[in-house]
Amino acid sequence: MIIVALMTTAVAGMIWMQTRAVGVEGAERARTQAAWILSGALDWARLILREDARSARQNGKTYDALTEPWATPLAEARLSTFLAADKDNNAEGGPEAFISGSIVDAQARFNLRGLVDGSGKAVPAQVAALQRLAAQAGAPSDAATRIAELMARAWGPVGDEGPRGPPIKPTKLADLVWLGIDAATIARLAPWVDLLPLPTPVNANTAPREVLVAAIDNLDLGTAERLVQARTRKPFETLADVQAQLPGTLKAEAGRIGVTSSWFVVAGRLRLEERVLEERSLLHRDGDKVTVRRRERASFAVAPGA
Numbered sequence: 369m370i371i372v373a374l375m376t377t378a379v380a381g382m383i384w385m386q387t388r389a390v391g392v393e394g395a396e397r398a399r400t401q402a403a404w405i406l407s408g409a410l411d412w413a414r415l416i417l418r419e420d421a422r423s424a425r426q427n428g429k430t431y432d433a434l435t436e437p438w439a440t441p442l443a444e445a446r447l448s449t450f451l452a453a454d455k456d457n458n459a460e461g462g463p464e465a466f467i468s469g470s471i472v473d474a475q476a477r478f479n480l481r482g483l484v485d486g487s488g489k490a491v492p493a494q495v496a497a498l499q500r501l502a503a504q505a506g507a508p509s510d511a512a513t514r515i516a517e518l519m520a521r522a523w524g525p526v527g528d529e530g531p532r533g534p535p536i537k538p539t540k541l542a543d544l545v546w547l548g549i550d551a552a553t554i555a556r557l558a559p560w561v562d563l564l565p566l567p568t569p570v571n572a573n574t575a576p577r578e579v580l581v582a583a584i585d586n587l588d589l590g591t592a593e594r595l596v597q598a599r600t601r602k603p604f605e606t607l608a609d610v611q612a613q614l615p616g617t618l619k620a621e622a623g624r625i626g627v628t629s630s631w632f633v634v635a636g637r638l639r640l641e642e643r644v645l646e647e648r649s650l651l652h653r654d655g656d657k658v659t660v661r662r663r664e665r666a667s668f669a670v671a672p673g674a
Contacts, residue, residue: 406638410636414651414660418656431604432629433574433603438471441469442469444639464640468637472632473631474632475574475630476574476575476629477579478562479570484523488520497585498561498582504582505559518547522537541554544563565661568630569625570582570626571629572625574629583625584619585619586618591614605627607622610625634648
């Protein structure tokens with residue numbers, strides 16, 4: 369009986385290990401497949417942006433606006449609806465996988481990289497703009513000053529080291545946390561602020577009114593709302609079109625406001641049974657060339673039926 373018991377225990381252990389190995393292999397295979405699918409979705413987004421640039425060049429279009437195809441998000445849809453239709457691969461018989469995504473203009477937000485100039489010195493007008501934005505977001509009153517100081521330290525002259533050693537250049541908004549800005553402040557600013565590799569103007573055709581108030585000195589929310597309403601009727605084709613909508617005392621500065629965009633954020637989400645894989649990528653468009661500059665991926669479980 370002892371021998372039988374030992375053999376039973378050994379067999380049970382082997383079965384458990386085999387079952388666990390199969391489960392791990394299945395999970396890894398699903399994760400790899402999901403990653404490939406999201407990579408394909410990213411390539412599709414790059415194609416859309418490239419074709420938009422070609423079409424704009426052919427038609428003489430000089431602006432980027434929310435009326436263009438790239439700005440239409442993809443609502444969650446079953447993956448099999450995008451595959452070749454045949455009797456073994458259709459919406460009814462395909463895998464339980466659902467994909468969604470969007471392309472967002474990164475220049476619709478205030479770019480923190482513009483807080484400092486080429487020599488690493490803070491730009492007073494941009495710091496004041498961030499202060500206005502922080503006030504609207506309910507962030508601490510000193511948030512703009514602290515962020516500007518960090519940016520100036522990070523992009524200051526070589527050898528300009530503080531007591532904690534050489535400055536660290538942040539590459540995305542979340543990096544400000546480990547530079548000393550609290551997570552709550554970043555969360556308040558996140559809907560209207562971003563950090564891009566290069567200084568960029570705000571696109572008046574895509575920015576929300578709060579960002580327009582920051583980008584144009586002395587602009588109030590009411591006038592900013594009128595700008596938003598005007599562009600829905602007809603996108604601004606030039607900076608002069610933006611200026612024409614402003615009261616005579618206000619000025620849209622070319623370095624801070626524009627009507628075109630070169631930076632975009634692509635968000636993709638794949639739901640495969642109880643697992644979800646999300647990816648967020650920063651793309652730079654230079655003519656017909658669309659380059660991926662940053663990719664972030666997260667995987668998590670969801671409750672059945674969610």
